[in-house]
Each structure stands twice: as structure tokens, then as C-alpha cells.
Amino acid sequence: QKEVEQDPGPLSVPEGAIVSLNCTYSNSAFQYFMWYRQYSRKGPELLMYTYSSGNKEDGRFTAQVDKSSKYISLFIRDSQPSDSATYLCAMKASGGYQKVTFGTGTKLQVIP
Amino acid sequence: ETGVTQTPRHLVMGMTNKKSLKCEQHLGHNAMYWYKQSAKKPLELMFVYSLEERVENNSVPSRFSPECPNSSHLFLHLHTLQPEDSALYLCASSQSTTSTDLNEQFFGPGTRLTVL
Numbered sequence: 315q316k317e318v319e320q321d322p323g324p325l326s327v328p329e330g331a332i333v334s335l336n337c338t339y340s341n342s343a344f345q346y347f348m349w350y351r352q353y354s355r356k357g358p359e360l361l362m363y364t365y366s367s368g369n370k371e372d373g374r375f376t377a378q379v380d381k382s383s384k385y386i387s388l389f390i391r392d393s394q395p396s397d398s399a400t401y402l403c404a405m406k407a408s409g410g411y412q413k414v415t416f417g418t419g420t421k422l423q424v425i426p
Numbered sequence: 427e428t429g430v431t432q433t434p435r436h437l438v439m440g441m442t443n444k445k446s447l448k449c450e451q452h453l454g455h456n457a458m459y460w461y462k463q464s465a466k467k468p469l470e471l472m473f474v475y476s477l478e479e480r481v482e483n484n485s486v487p488s489r490f491s492p493e494c495p496n497s498s499h500l501f502l503h504l505h506t507l508q509p510e511d512s513a514l515y516l517c518a519s520s521q522s523t524t525s526t527d528l529n530e531q532f533f534g535p536g537t538r539l540t541v542l
Contacts, residue, residue, distance in 0.1 A: 322466050346528055357430070357516050357533030358469075365528075402469070411481065411523045414531065416469040 317341050320403055320417030329426050333390040337403035337417045340384065344405040344415075347379045349388045352400045352419065361388075361401070365408075393424045428452055430534035432517050438540045439507065447502040447537045449517030457523045458500040459531065460492060463514040475500060476523040507541045514538050 320337045327333055335349075345366055350358035364370045367381045376389040386405075390397055403417040430451045439445050451458060460472040474482035475494040489511075491503040500517055518531040 316468075318468065320468075348528075355535065357518075357535050359533065360530050363528055363530075409526055411476075413471055413474070413482065418466055418468050 315340055317415050318403065318405060318417045321420055322418045324421040324423060326423045326425060327393055329393060329395060329424055331393050331424070333388075333393050333397070333422060333424075335388040335390075335401050335403075335420050335422070337386050337405075338384055339386070339405055339415075341405070341407070341415070342381075342384070343407040345408040346406045347377070347386045348404040348406075348414070349375075349377055350402040350404055350416075352402060354399075358402055393422075395424050395426050398423045430517055430519055430532050432515075432534035432537050434537060435535065436538045436540075438542065439504070440542050441507060441509070443507075444503070444505040446504065447515055447517075447539075449500040449502075449534055451498055451500075451517075451519035451532070451534075453519055453532060455519040455521050455532075456497050457520045457529075458494060458497070459518040459520070460500065460502055461516040461518065461533075463516055463536070469516070473502075474523060481523055504539075507539075509541050512539055512541045 318339045348363040349361045351361045352358040364379045370377045374391045378387045400419040400421045402419040406412045406414045457476045462470045472486045473492040478494045493501040514536040516536045517534040520531045
């Protein structure tokens with residue numbers, strides 16, 4: 315079983331739609347839950363992160379973590395063509411040196 | 427230059443060639459990383475350097491040889507590669523490797539490597 319599972323997509327939605335991106339994981343030691351956005355021909359950049367459980371909102375983006383289900387989500391409201399990118403979930407435990415474990419990434423296309 | 431830069435951006439090489447990838451970070455960080463990104467696969471961590479010392483070598487074949495001469499520069503020396511090594515090679519840096527905080531990694535744009 316992979317430590318982090320993420321549907322690679324592609325996911326195609328019309329402009330203005332609500333997008334839901336998800337990952338599941340198996341390592342209960344993970345405490346930091348991150349979402350990276352990667353545009354074509356660019357490296358990943360951190361979009362937002364959550365420590366432990368709960369929700370976090372930043373503008374049109376909301377990250378949710380459910381540790382009991384080992385399930386994390388990223389919601390994008392009022393999606394824009396500029397949101398078209400690959401979204402990677404990533405996780406790591408806390409304390410000392412801890413490597414980051416990434417999902418495969420979900421490719422999102424928002425159609426005008 | 428700002429952030430993390432990588433050169434070359436694209437590289438095509440034969441299986442018998444020797445080439446090097448270069449990464450430079452302008453963020454004053456102490457840790458640098460090499461990742462391999464292949465289609466439909468998660469980012470694979472290859473090497474980690476902290477203050478120019480290698481702290482992780484993730485079972486990478488010896489045809490990949492990293493070098494970290496100082497905390498701002500990281501190289502990946504390539505020789506006798508295989509076609510399956512074709513991928514996007516990403517460099518990243520972070521403040522340290524042992525922070526108890528998030529310790530965000532900042533990525534470069536990557537080098538797209540094709541091995542013929």
C-alpha cells in the first residue's frame with residue numbers, strides 16, 4: 315500500500331465550478347499536510363498547509379484534514395482558468411529530520 | 427536571480443554521455459534536495475544535503491552522483507544513464523532539515539532530462 319494515494323486525473327471543470335481534490339494516507343505519524351501547485355514547466359510551490367486536523371481557508375482555497383479517516387481535501391471555489399495546474403498533496407511527520415512524502419498529483423484544467 | 431534556479435532547463439543525452447545538472451539557491455537556506463519527478467508517479471526524494479553534508483541517500487543508483495560544494499550550490503553528476511532515467515529533476519531548498527516547524531521546501535523549475 316502506498317503511503318499517500320492521489321487520483322492523477324486529469325480533472326476538467328468549467329470556470330466557476332467548485333473543485334474538490336483529495337488524498338488518502340496510511341502513516342498515522344503525519345502531522346503536516348500540504349498542498350503544492352505546479353504549473354506547466356515550473357517547479358511545485360506551496361499553496362497552503364495544515365498542522366494536524368481541521369480546516370484552513372485562504373481566499374478561494376480551503377484545506378481540510380480528517381486524521382481519523384486519514385483523508386485530506388483541497389477545495390477551490392469559483393475556479394478560474396489560472397487555477398489550471400497539477401496539485402500535489404504532501405505530508406510529513408514532525409520533529410527532527412522528516413522527509414516529505416508526496417502524492418502523484420492531480421492535473422486540473424479549468425475551461426473558460 | 428531569486429529563489430532556486432536550475433540549469434540547464436532541458437537536456438538530451440546518450441547513454442554513454444556524462445553531464446551535470448546545476449542548482450543554485452538565493453534564499454540563504456542550509457538544506458538542499460534533489461527529487462525525480464516521473465509521469466503518474468510521486469516525487470521521489472534522491473538526496474538531501476544539510477550544511478554541505480549528505481544526510482540522505484535514498485537508494486539511488488551510483489550513476490547519479492551528487493555534489494554540494496557550499497550551502498548555495500548543488501550538482502547532480504550523471505553518467506551511463508538508462509532511458510528509464512528520463513524525467514524532470516527538481517532541486518529544492520529549505521531553511522534546515524531538522525526544524526520542528528513546517529520547514530517549507532522551495533523548488534526550482536527543474537531540468538527535463540531525456541536519455542536516448
